[in-house]
Amino acid sequence: MIGGGQLARMMIPAAIELGVDLRVLAEAEGMAAAIAADRVGDYTDTATVLAFAREVDVVTFDHEHVPQDVLRALVDAGVPVHPGPDALRFAQDKLVMRERLSELGLPVPDWARVQTTAELDDFIAGHGGTAVVKTPRGGYDGKGVRVVRRAAEVSEWFTTIAEDGGDGALLVEELVDFRRELAQLVARRPSGEVATWPLVETVQVGGVCSEVIAPAPRSAGRLADVAADVAITIAEGLGVTGVLAVELFETSDERILVNELAMRPHNSGHWSMDGSTTGQFEQHLRAVLDLPLGATGSRDEWSVMVNVLGGPAEGSLTDRYGEALAAHPTAKMHNYGKAPRPGRKIGHVTVSGDDLDAVVYEARAAAAFFQD
Structure with missing residues (x-):
């Protein structure tokens, strides 16, 4: 696995249970997945x-x-790469992704490629005076995304992208009037088998995912x-x-649009x-080993995950285990092995059960023990 972050760390228990020898190429010493690096x-x-x-037998990523040239070199050397470079380029460049999704006839926000402030101002004027501008590469958790009313608000982005070797183009989209954000996960193996999990609702705080409710309330039937x-x-x-995770908007007029x-x-x-x-x-x-996929149904009627963002002002998550786990014995705590830092995802708590209100309360209360 390339990348030694929290996702690689969380892959380790699954690899052990499957009897898979997981090896990690980490970018730096002391990363979250150091145990397997x-x-x-x-x-x-x-x-x-x-x-x-x-x-290794198969290469995957967290x-x-x-870079594409590194991925292509792996393929040329006969190394199985999952997902491969042809697929990953759509996740690496939002403009390429929007173009392909539009070609497939999938529902996306109205968008355009803009290379000048004049083009951006024209788009803004044609979409109610406000638009969302995104850098094509590198943005996540709200980074590289701005809601703007004038092109001058992101004029430096055009210059920065050109200096980094790009064509100076930005992605601009309509500001979607949505009632909530959803996410649909799917797994696909090289031989073609696919499996989906229940549709979930995600709650964002400051552009960062704070909570996930599975399944999304009021989603059974056509929406799902x-x-x-x-x-x-x-x-x-x-x-x-x-x-593959597909992040979606559920709009106020009952459509769904692909966001990321x-x-x-x-x-x-x-x-x-x-x-x-x-x-x-x-x-x-x-999936990446081309083994039969597992069932994806929910164990309980509801599951709620709450991210631990920032963490304690002093000490570590483990310092608070005793009190937190005693108070919330139904909560499952996952520690990413990261040092606390404002806004950083350093762990998450999941609670499952039959009463949504009770599950939400328990998950939030358990997560609160680890945040100041």
Whole structure:
């Protein structure tokens, strides 16, 4: 696995249970997955990655930032790469992603490629005076995204992208009037089998996911069916292998629109580790190894995941285990092994049960023990 962050760390228990020897190429010493990192090196360096790949059967990732030339070199060397470079390029570049989703006839916000402030101002004027501007590469958790009323508010982005070797283009989209945000996870193996989890509702705070409710309330029937169809169409149309997260808007006029894609296990699927028959990390390993996929139904009527953001002002998460776990014995705590820092995801709590209000309360209360 390339990338030694929290997703690689959370893959370790699933790998142990499946009897899979998981090896990690970490970018730096002391990363979250240090327990499995037998090599530290630059994932942007072709020679380093090829040397790592000679010791494994399949390469996968915990982020989408490995350069295309490195990915192509792996494929040329005969290394199975999942997801492959042809699929990952749609997660690496939002403009390429929007173009492909539009070609597939999938529901997306109205959008445009803009290379000048004049083009951006024209789009803003044609969409009610407000628009969302995104950098095509590198943005996540609210980074590289701005709601603007004038092109001058992001004029420096045009210059920065051009200086970084791009064509200076930004992605601009309509500001969607949505009632809530949803996420649909799907897994696909190279031989074509697909499996979807229940549609979930995500709650964002400051552009960062704070809570996930599975399944999304009031989603049974047509909404869940449409979301699953959209995710499967994307997975098949883009040639995705492994886990794919499709982030969605449910609009005020009862449509769903595709917002973002993540070609890896995703924060919106962490609830499945405790709440589903097959968690997303086990499923990802099954998929990239082309093993039969597991059942994805919910173990309980409801599961709620609450992220621990920032963490305690002093000490570590483990310092608070005794009091927190005693007060909330139904809560499942997952520690990412990261140092506390304002706004940083350093862990999450999941609670499952039959009463949604009670489950939400328990999950929030348990997570609160780890935050100041």
